[in-house]
C-alpha cells in the first residue's frame with residue numbers, strides 16, 4: 001500500500017546544458033508573467049568554504065603564536081599586510097556541495113552565508129588532507145598540527161568589517177575556472193562561541209546526527225545526558241543564520257538552506273520574509289518515522305523545515321520517510337501533489353541525489369604525485385589482491401562490521417589467506433570515540449594474529465588522514481572497493497573510486513545498501529552490512545569477477561557518476577525551486593488583516609454583518625468533534641457583537657443544529673446556519689428553517705452504508721450523522737491508513753454515487769462529508785445579504801474549503817464597480833411560501849473596501865479571501881475588540 005503521491009522526481013539523466021536551459025526558460029517565463037526574480041541565489045551553509053585566519057597584527061588583544069608562512073594559502077590568497085590582519089584559505093570537506101554551489105556561478109550571482117568557524121591565528125601549514133572523507137573542517141583540522149584558534153566573540157567590529165570586505169573579494173578555484181562566471185560573495189555569520197559549539201558538537205553531532213543515522217542516543221554516548229540538552233544553542237544559531245540571511249536578502253532571490261545543522265532556518269526565514277522562495281536540502285539520511293518520533297523536539301524540527309517551499313532529499317526513500325513523519329507525528333495532510341499542507345502553506349517534497357565534480361576528480365586522478373605512490377603500492381602488495389576501504393571513524397560507517405566480514409571471508413574462503421590484503425584507512429571523525437578506535441585496533445590485531453604470518457599481514461589499518469595523492473593512488477590500485485556504512489546520506493568516496501578506476505583496473509565495488517548512493521548504483525555488489533556472510537560472499541564474488549563483467553558493471557557505474565554530477569545536482573536545485581515559484585505563485589500571499597482599517601470601517605458603518613464559520617475558525621480543531629466547544633472568549637465576543645442592534649451576526653457551520661444550539665443557542669440574537677447551509681435559524685427566531693425538506697434525501701442510506709464499510713476497516717474512525725448530511729471522521733485513526741481509506745472512499749463516492757445522486761462530496765479536515773448539492777454556505781451568505789442590503793460592513797471568516805463558497809459569494813465587485821446589485825438567490829426564491837412571489841434584485845450598500853473576507857491559516861494558503869489571520873485565537877481577538885467598540889459606543893450614547 002502506498003498512500004503517498006510520488007514526490008516530484010528529478011527527471012532522468014539530462015545533460016547539464018539541458019537543465020541550465022530549463023532554468024533559463026523558467027526564469028524568463030516567470031519574468032514575463034510578472035514574477036520578480038533577482039537572478040541571485042543565496043546558499044545557507046553551516047560553514048563558509050573558506051578558512052579565515054587572523055595572521056596579521058591584530059587590533060584585538062589576541063595572543064598570536066609564531067606565524068607560519070602562507071605556504072598553502074587560499075586559491076587566490078590576499079596576503080596579510082600591516083593594515084590587513086586576515087588571510088583566507090580553502091576549507092576542505094563537503095566538496096560535492098561546495099563544487100555544486102560554485103558551478104552555479106556560471107548562471108547566477110550568488111551569496112554563500114555561513115559560519116566562519118573558530119578563527120585560526122596562523123594559516124594552516126598544509127591543507128587538511130582527510131581526503132575523500134566528506135568531513136567538516138573542524139574534524140579534519142583537529143587531526144592536524146593546526147594553529148591555535150580564537151573564538152569569534154573576541155574579534156572586534158573593525159576586524160569583522162575587514163574580513164567581510166576581504167571575503168567579498170575572495171574567488172575560489174572553482175569560480176576562477178568558470179569563464180565569465182558571476183560574482184559569489186561569502187557572507188560570514190558571527191556566532192557566539194559557546195552557542196556555536198553547543199550547536200555543532202552538541203545538538204548536531206550528539207542529537208541529530210545519530211538519530212538521522214538510526215542510532216538512538218543511549219547506544220552511542222557513554223555519558224548520555226538528554227537528547228535535548230543542546231536545544232538552546234541549536235535554536236540560537238539557527239536564529240542567527242536566519243537573521244543574517246534576512247539582512248542580505250533582496251526580493252526575487254532564491255534561497256537554498258543546506259543540511260541538518262539549519263533545520264529551523266526555513267520557518268524563521270518564512271516569518272521574516274513571507275514571500276521568499278526557500279528550498280531546504282537535507283544531505284543526511286532522514287530516518288523512518290518510528291525513529292524520528294523519539295526526538296523530544298520533533299515537532300519544532302519538522303515545523304522548522306516545513307517553512308520551506310521545497311524540501312529536497314538525497315533519495316526517494318528519505319523523502320518518503322519525511323512525508324510519513326509529518327503525517328504521523330504532526331498529523332499534517334498530504335496534498336494530492338505529494339506536498340505537506342501546514343495550515344494552507346504547502347511545502348513540496350522532492351529528491352535529487354548529489355554527485356561529485358566528475359571532471360575535477362578525473363583531473364585529480366592524473367596528478368603527477370599519484371603514479372609513484374601507485375607503483376609503490378603495487379610493489380608492496382605484488383601478487384596479492386588489494387581490497388581498499390576508506391571511511392571516517394564513526395560508528396555509522398560500519399568499520400567494525402567490515403573487519404568482521406573480512407575475517408569471515410578468510411574463514412569461509414580460506415583460499416584467500418595469503419592472497420588478499422585489506423587496506424583500511426580511517427580518518428578521525430569529530431565524534432571519534434576512543435572506544436571505537438580501541439575496538440577497531442583490537443579487531444585488526446585479532447585478524448592479523450589469526451590469519452597472518454611472518455610474511456603476510458591481512459589487514460593494514462591506517463588511522464590517519466591521508467593526502468590527496470595517496471587517496472587517489474589507493475583508489476586506483478584497488479582490486480575491490482568495500483564501502484559498507486551502516487547508514488550514509490550519500491557517500492562520495494564510492495563515486496571517486498569509480499572515476500579513479502576508469503584509467504586503471506575497472507575493479508568492482510561492494511556497497512552497503514543503506515547509503516543514499518546505492519539507489520543509483522545497481523551495478524555495484526550491494527550488501528546488507530550487518531550480514532557478515534553476505535558481505536564476505538560479495539567480496540569473494542568481486543575478487544573472482546571476470547574482466548568482461550567488471551568492465552560491463554564499471555561502464556554503467558561510470559556513466560551514472562559522470563552524468564549525475566555536483567553541477568547537474570546544483571542546476572536541478574535551481575530548477576526545482578523555480579518550478580515551485582511558478583506553482584505556488586509565491587508573489588501572491590494573502591496579507592494579514594489590517595486591524596486599523598477593519599476597526600475604522602466597523603466604526604463608520606451603520607449596519608454590519610458577521611458571517612462566521614465555526615470549527616477551525618472560532619474553535620481550534622481538536623481530536624474529538626464533541627470537545628470543540630466555544631471558549632469563554634468566543635462566547636464573550638459573540639455576546640458583545642450580537643447585543644449591538646447595528647450588527648447581524650451569523651454562525652455558518654457544517655455542524656448540525658443540535659450542536660450549535662447546545663453551545664450557542666443561549667445567545668438569542670445570534671443567527672445560525674447548520675449543515676453547510678441546509679438549515680437556518682434567524683436571529684431571535686426560535687425555530688429552524690429546513691432548506692433540504694423538499695430535496696431527495698434517499699441517498700443518505702447509501703452513503704451511510706459506504707461509510708460503515710470504511711469505518712469497520714479503519715480503526716478509530718467514526719460517522720457523524722446529521723439531519724441532511726453525513727460526515728466520516730478519521731482524525732483518531734492511523735494517519736496514513738486513514739488518509740488512504742479516505743481517498744478510496746472519496747473515489748467510490750465521486751465516481752459512483754455522486755454521478756447518479758444530487759450530492760456533493762467534500763474533503764474536510766480529516767473528514768469526508770456528503771451533503772445535498774443544492775445547498776452550500778455561499779447560498780446562505782447571499783440570502784443574508786439579500787435581506788440586509790443596507791449593511792455597510794461585512795466580516796466573513798472561515799478556514800476550510802466549504803468556507804470558500806462564502807468568500808466566492810462575496811466577490812460581488814468587478815472592475816471599477818463601486819456598488820453591487822444582487823439577484824434574488826435560490827435560498828430565497830426556493831423557499832417562497834407562494835411560488836408566484838416575485839423577488840426583485842437589490843442594490844447593496846457595501847463597497848469593496850468594506851468587505852473583510854478572512855481566511856484562517858497561513859498567508860500562502862490558496863484562498864479567495866482578501867485577508868488572513870493565523871488562528872482562531874486571532875479571529876476571536878478581532879471580534880472581542882470590535883465588540884468592545886460597540887460597548888464603548890453604547891456607553892457613550894447612554895451618557
Ligand SMILES: O=P(O)(O)OC[C@H]1O[C@H](O[C@H]2O[C@H](CO)[C@@H](O)[C@H](O)[C@H]2O)[C@H](O)[C@@H](O)[C@@H]1O
Pocket residue numbers: 613614615616617620621622623624625626628652653654655656720727729731764765766767769800802
Ligand atoms: O463548517 P465548520 O464549522 O468548519 O464545520 C466543519 C466540520 O467540523 C467538524 O469536524 C472538524 O472539527 C472537529 C473538531 O475540531 C475535528 O475533530 C474534525 O476532525 C474536523 O473535521 C464537525 O464534526 C463536522 O460535522 C463539520 O462538518
